[in-house]
Amino acid sequence: MTGWRHQTLGRNIDRSKPLRFSFDGQDVDGFAGDTLASALIASGQRILGRSFKYHRPRGLWGMGAEEPNAVLDVRHGSEHWPNTRATLARAQDGMTVTSVNAWPTARGDMFRLMDLAHRFLPAGFYYKTFMALPWRFYEPMIRRMAGLGRVDPSCAPRADVAQVSAECDVLVIGAGPAGIAAAKAAAETGKRVWLVEESSQLGGTLRWRGGEIGGTPWQEFAAATREIVLAAGGRILTETTLWGAFDHGSFAAWERGVPERHWRIRSTRTILASGGIERPVWFANNDLPGVMSAEAAFHHLILYGAAPGRRVLLAMASDRGVPVARALTDAGVEVTLVDARKTPVDCGVPRVTGRIEAAHGRRGVDSATVNGKRIACDTILCAGGTTPTLHIWCQAGGKLDWDASRDMLVPRPGTAPMTVVGAAAGVLDLETAVEDGWAAGSEIEATNRPAPKSPPDHVFRPDPSLPGRQWIDLQNDVTLKDVTLAAREGFSSVEHLKRYTTLGMATDQGRTSNFAGLTAMAAVTDRTIPATGTTTYRPPFQPVPLRAIAGPARGALYHAPKRLTLEDMHRAAGARFREYGGWLRPATYGAGDETTVARIEAQTARQSVGVFDASPLGKLDVIGPGAADLLDFTGYVRMSTLKPGRARYGFMLSETGIVYDDGVVLRLAEDHFLVSTSSSHVEGVRYRLEDARQDRIGRGRVFIHDITQGFTTLTVTGPKAREMCRKAGIELPDLPHMGVGQTSFEGSPMRVARISFTGDLSYELSVPANLAHALHDRLDTALPEVGGCWIGLEAVLILRAEKGFILIGKDTDGATMPHDLGWGGPRTRREDEYIGKRSLFTPEAQGDKRRQLVGLRVRDGDAVIATGSHLIEDQGARRSLGFVTSSCFSPTLKRPIALALLENGRDRIGGSVQVFNDGEVRSAEVTMACAFDPKGEYLDG
Template sequence: MTGHRIETRGLIDRSRPLSFRFDGKTYHGVQGDTVASALLASGVRIFGRSFKYHRPRGVWGAWFDDPNAVVDIEFGGIAYPNCQATTTQLIEGMVVRSVNAWPTAQRDLKGVLDFAHRFLPAGFYYKTFMWPNWHLFEPIIRRMAGIGTLSADVQDNFEATILHDHCETLVIGGGPAGLMAARTAAKAGKSVLMIDDHPEFGGSSYRYPNDTADAPSYWVDEQLYAIEDAGGRVLSNTSAIGVYDHQAISILTDRGVGVAPVVRKLRPENVIVATGAVDRPITFSNNDRPGVMSLDAGAEFLARYGILVGRRIAILTNRPDAANVAAQLENAGANVDLLDPKSGAAKTIGAQAIKGLQLSGQTHACDTILASAGLTPLVHLWRHAGGKLDWDDGRQTFVPSTGPDWMRVIGAANGTFERDALEEEARSAALNAPSPKRRIYSIPPLLPDTSNTEGRQWIDFQHDVTLKDVALAHRENMVSVEHLKRYTTLGMAGDQGKTSNIAGLAAMAELKGQKIPEVGTTTFRPPFVPVPLEAYRGAHRDTQVAPLKRLTLEPEHRALGAALGEYGGWLRPAWYGEDDEKSAVTRECLMARSAAAIMDGSALGAIEVIGPDARAFVNFIYYNTMSNLKPGRIRYGFVLTEGGLVFDDGVMACVDDTRFIISCSSSHADAVMAHLEHWRQDSFDPYRVHIHDASQNWSTVTIAGPKARAIVEELAVLDTLEEFAHMSLRLGAFEGAPARVARVSFTGDTSFEISVPNNAVSGLWQRAIAVGKPHGAGPVGAEALIALRAEKGYILVGKDTEGETMPHDLGFGAPRLRKSAAFVGDRSLHTDNANREDRKQLVGLSVDNGEPLLPVGAHIVTGQGSDRRSLGYVTSSHDSVALERPIALALVTGGLAAMGEKVEISHMGSSRHATITSSCAFDIEGVRIDA
């Protein structure tokens, strides 16, 4: 047995034994263990298999720096995939399974892949599977990809608690440096919050105790008492996962498997980063074998969990404090060889277990190798905040340089590895005093030797990236570190390069004949550590992040048997009655075309623009000319982005020379409001233009169809409907409440939109239903409305447009040629891109009688074989009740000039044909709209 528990060591509670299962066998641990420490104490060395070659993997590090020990866990009937065994606290009864291995990590049948490693170098899939067709191999490769298993059962009972917190000083890291800084800041009267990701504070105090202090636990308790006595707060099991704009920091309290996490968001005035440093591996032949661990891991497992990781231990490192670790291990009962890694090439002996280390031709018998090529400061949060890095030759690593004045990095995270230098650094950070000069620290370089080609030397353990893979990437001209990362997947493992990046950069630098800082680093992005998905599934989800807007008439719709659905953020009737959707929509479309549709149009935005400069403002906002719109008239128009793209469409009514009402798409109302406010503040006198969103104050009942005029006359909202032309606005009243009546149509039939204050709309709706019934009219939902508008070729922005659509692509080209006044997006409409002949344009598609509906998303294609390409795609498709045939709208390259042409439609491997037609398929002459 290689690993065993030392009775007098550790922070664990031996009086509380725990049992669990791993790969089908029962094991035992104690309270305070992690999954990794309990397995190590039981003599388990192989925790899983590597991603590509399925090589056996054991633990490398003792905490989040470990890239190897990833496991799936089942507890309480819930599956938790891809948990780090080194950070997951052991719980009674949990079932643990190794990932990327079958049937077990010890005996993985896919391990035969390692014998084919010569044929599976970095990037092999990019080249090998291109012939004859990538899609032949893609399903197999995708099935083999990935680590861990997602449960088929979706758990809906875990939700993170989201809190907003505040403190003057946030100290990240509860090791010696963090404790000293938090104590000093709290004693100085500052509001302090100190966090640490371990269950116990103290950090490296346990594995590297200060000889002049009491037992580490007593010293740590003394610091914690002083901090809390001065009013400071401390949170254990808590990680800072990212630094964002405006000094925003998210911290996560992970309370273990089976308990929902807590996410705190705060913007502290000052942040002290004391996150420490991690060992980086030494690259030598077969340095990935189970039993090769970091120097700190050997010390940490002994100090924190009372585990001696081996009986015969070889220490291979350039660190000056290695003798300290060796002494601790020897004191615990191990035989230790302290070896110089610079003395020659090294190679492990043994396949699935370490039996020895060969160094300079000499064999050193051992069952465990503790290796370290130096310490890498954890500067991720510093980089999130925009801090810079410098390469320090003495420390052989990157250390913090210039950066934000509200953040200070101290301790090992700052490259300060000497305990006696921490206090001065911590005090200056806590009191915002000038930083002390960094002390001289020097270790001999111990970087990958690209000239040494003996065996496979591993850089990224989990993703199976070797020194030869880096050399191959260089030969393939992947000269950028970002290219290297993506070509080899180096640094993409669970530890996100914490252990592998320096070695990879050093190897690339040597191959390029450059220094490491000249090669640079990859981008540091949140999260700093893996975050359980339930942490993102907090209060800011579903209706809590996008509150569902409710119609005032919702009770009336429910009483009529409406099937309610979400449309553009509103809960709206999709159709009415007990029929299935298709039957209900067909019935409602027939009713709308033969009699009248009574619809709830309240979801449409109603934004009022008021003031002396209102007319000039709306003319600037709209693509169409609005400066000559007379009071009482309505005009359809587009709102564009600065890039000339269609942002929204809708109608605008002129009430008088200083008041306009913009009706925008229901799904875009909030965005249009923000757009208007942006330009009001940017280009106009805000005292002469005011914008008011009245969408929630008014409700609208729309009556559209051949019988609409007769129904509205009976409602008596207006004194008369004589000479009430299409695209006009009149003011009236309903039962004493003010009413606005707009003659606009989204169905292509005669239509009236009657808007009243919310408290009057229930009476208006009920009256309209009662009056309409004898005429054959009734309620119509959104699904029928969408089909009716498609018959007329009326667009839905975002559905019938895409991220490159401009107005002239939709057939509205006149304003860009004729409008002389400036408007948002005007210059962009005259660029080379805007005038391309191959722009996608809105057209209609028709199919032969008897053919089925064209699927939405189907592509219009041309060419054969390798010349086959897409010309566009179907955006809307419906069975037209009025025309008794399918209709469709599509965006097609050069479509407006291709009327009458037959095109090929391809979808999901099948092919058929359609004819390009006008986007308007129903009542092309527009007779019905003004009937």
């Protein structure tokens, strides 16, 4: 006999609302509230999937994210959910559910013959087998066999998953008894508490085990917790998987309900109450359908009325299996306890002392061998102990300790910025777990943690002396013999074991297998469990749909460009927009050919004045007594010697000495700098500054704020720049070139910086974004009076190319160092440390064939050189010496100009080089990069 539905049990289902879905072509009946797992159990379905390598039949094991077997393909209407755990998916009327890794069905899988070849497919066979022939011979076959599910390209994922950022005082992860106690205690102190629970209800194991908290039914305690948390401004998220722990108290969570949301939560304090996972029991053929977690059977019976079978053997080594046996017996199931303890307690349920040695059956369990005797049964339930769920703890940097008295790995205090309570901390007693959670929520030290005791009477371990295959990883088909083979072949490190055997690399992230693999490796290598070590846990805690992480960032919203505050004004002036560095910016203004218009705008700016919107340039406030030290360490050019009221150009390097970004640093006060970055590198520069701030300078000595989008910067450039500002009613401070000052505009401060990206007299005028339109109107009114115009970025790029100013990523590549650009001074003079310094003195960095920035000039009347053209020698083999990085026609010089990275470029100045492009070879003269005003006479207007 297999699974069936109890007539009265099932508090989570509504029997007045029946539903029906199909599984592998067969109709399955259920009720509203059912999960796919509970409906399949109650319908008698045993084979729900096939294992990955050998295609052995697999049935349901667990009740949540730990489920390794029942991974299904689910369709409902236009929705498609590949690789869905049956334990976490609500059953809905009309669903089409199919098994994965099987054809045509899980029950009749044609690939089941793979199991006959298991002797020839041990752990690591792929490392030894797929080397005899070229990889292209094996790849098509392996790709057809690999993977558990298939993505249907015709099913578009939902695009309405909201991305929500939030913060709280206390984040409680898990709403079992310890979690709700912690949340209630914290909320009663006035804290904003967020309680996140993966299931649809609060209570954890209390929902099926029952119990009282503080002398009252647990349901009343949970209801009071909900009321107090919400009244204090907190939030309770059910059906929400907290899947990742990240730096600075930030977490990611996926809410599966309606509406579906992806949360980014930052908390001041975090309490982890994630519970524990029941371990399997290991015996021969312990993977057969019908072998199931005892706690999962208890869960499905009480909440859904789904019983796993009629004749059950329950293997256990502690009293935690006793309530399961009693509940099944009361439901009419014939239960026999197989108690491994030497001195078990009589609990009124038939009992056999010993352990299960083997399970038998072709498509599922029909009997078991216990103490050498065959016992008929249709289900084997395993209560092999508890493993604390500490994935989130480890993701946050937490370490683990081995507690032999409790036979479990427990969190090492102080190694992660969170408090662990309840079963996650190894506290399994209800009263103690509640006290543990309450103490954490109240921010007092727990006084009732379990005291160390002697090791348990019996602990389950994989037993090499038993005949037959004992399965460690159910999804990836790793056996005890595979672990032994890995040790024999030298892969005894747990990380090597993981990769050599694929142990713990399945979609359940080793929840049911890691502990067994660790203990088995410790046994076969004669080491202790602490000496053997543990694997590394990384996000996500369980699989999360990419649609949840992506949210609406697709199509036109994928990496959507940032927008200018003055976009409407620019459009009204006839601007044509293009994306530059992640920003939508004016390319040119007015009608006509874009190239021609850009040249006219550039010429107007050189002769009179041009105004352009420079708001996208990064603006990072760096403030504090350690600000100068931070910028010296992260920059190539020393900034601590910069005087207040002045600006200096510099570079930021990678650790390999490569130019990452360039920009201007403004010193506004002794302890206040403004770092102006490339528009596309704002976030990258901020992250690099932040890393150095935390690791070297100290968090309390300097603070970094990105104020880029809080200010609008309009640049006035050209010989009539001063005159135009005066006509616009802007009183300019008396500033030298690279000077910074302040004036008043509309009653608010305006920052004025005399910095030029064009080679002409220029003023950068920066005001808060709410004054952007007023500044625009002032300048727009004054422009015609001096014969100027608005210029787009295409004109700005012409002006900067005439001057030989670079764009990072365009005039540099992944090998460019600052001395390649003519900036060798700091490299030779600076004696202090800075990022990238060591790499600037490697043999490669000092080689005599480095590509250096130069200019190129062709004969008057020749066409513009194509950007990307290769540079080759006048004679000899056609070998690339470099390439053209920027090229345009200069309306000021009335001829084409170009910038290039050329091997030994500076030594070639005055000579010639061949330019090769699309089969055509032309000759060009190598010049200095600066083609316009090399003495800088135009900077004063």
